[in-house]
Each structure stands twice: as C-alpha cells, then as structure tokens.
Amino acid sequence: MSDADLLFKALADPGRRKLMDRLHAHDGQTLSELCQHLDMTRQGVTQHLAVLEAANLVVVQWRGREKLHFLNPVPLQEIYDRWIRKFERPRLKALRDLKRRLEDGGED
Amino acid sequence: MSDADLLFKALADPGRRKLMDRLHAHDGQTLSELCQHLDMTRQGVTQHLAVLEAANLVVVQWRGREKLHFLNPVPLQEIYDRWIRKFERPRLKALRDLKRRLEDGGED
DNA sequence: TTGACATGCAAGCAAATGCTTGCATATTGT
C-alpha cells in the first residue's frame, strides 16, 4: 500500500478525523482520554489510532502503562505538495510557487 | 455524508487518483479516453468517476453522445484550508499565513 | 435507416472496513 493510499484512507473516516481534531486541541493524550469523546468502544478507537499511526499522522510514546499520542503534520504537507498545489488553477499557481520558494528558505 | 467525507473517500483510491492525474495531464477527456489507461472495465471507470463527481472533484459536460470530464480544484483548496493549514507546525504557520494573505490579494 | 459507437443501469460477488465482545497482559498505588 502506497503512502498516499495510507494517508487518504486514514483521513477518509469521520471518527479518525475527529481524533485528529481532538489531538490538535490537546496533543499528547492517552488512549483513555481520547476514548471519552468518541461514541465507540475503546477497541474501536484503538483500531482507528492504529490506522492513523500506519499513515504516520500520529506518533506514540509510552509512559509506563499509558500510551501518549502526538500529531505529526509532515504527511499532511506531503499531501499538499502532491495533491493540492499541483491541482491549483494556473492563474494562482505561479504566485503560490513563488511564495513557496520564499518559504523553503525559511524551513527549519 | 459530509463534504469532507465525500472528498477524502473519493481520494482514498489509487484508481481515482490516477484518473485525477490523467485529467490533470489532459483535461476534458471522454469516458472512453479515460478508460484506455486504466486496467479495468469501462463500468469500473464509470463508477470511480461517479465518486469523483459526487465529491465535486470532477464536473462533466455532455457533447452529443460523449461525456467530457473536467477537474475542479476548488474542493482540494477546501481540504487545504480545513485539514492542512490548520495542522501545520506553529513555526511554519506564521510564515505561511503571511504569504496566504499576500496571495489573497492576487485571487481572481 | 441502419450499424457502429458512447454511455447508462442493475444485479452479483469477493474483499475490505468498522465495530463489537471476551479474554489476556502489564503497570501503578496502597
């Protein structure tokens, strides 16, 4: 399965996108914490998180018996580069490309 | 089904993404033309295109018995605004927001 | 007008997906 496939399939579920939003509101939450806002069993949430981890959208860190979840924005940038910027209307494209070149100078 | 759901589900298939690329290489192709590059029956391609149309990523125009397909980049921009820009690392965010403001001045 | 071309519609089917339940394992705090 390609990277793009893992990414888009991961994002193609409302429950998983909600998890992304929850983590965006408060990064580093445990599984139990994340379960509290989803209308689903813990196992369901676990499986959704596994899909997000496979897509590298979420990375985990263990602290004792707790599993902490953190967002990784890098794959989203790859989607932008491959699937958004490429399909922009030509009128806008030249302008955005210029700014992106500027931006590359400021990358960390 | 929400807009975001239609969009991400539409993009979550390699065949449909390949169709997007084919249309990007040459916009306005007929169904038959698009079929020539996919290893699939015409019906399969029809169904994939229907998904892309439902997501508003592809719009069609009839010319006699031919169905012409055109890309619509607008929904991809909405994905960017809701799901890419929002999740950028803070370091890059300020810089990108600045450029986006510049860019909005050049919108047509 | 008639045959070739372009597409639509619908049923069928294997595989993938989303979710559950039940039980197992590991860590913490008292």
Add this chain to the structure above:
DNA sequence: ACAATATGCAAGCATTTGCTTGCATGTCAA
C-alpha cells in the same frame, strides 16, 4: 501482594467497496 487501571490481541459479523458481466438506451455517420 493485590486490586484497580491502561492497554493489547483475536475472533466474529454487518456493511461498504471495487469490480465484473449482461443488457438497454441514445447518438452519429454513411
């Protein structure tokens, strides 16, 4: 040590998805 907490693993099941085959409809061109 032991009970509560946090999580993992696996089987089962209903629904959705991706694709096919067969037939129907509409359009063009000689």
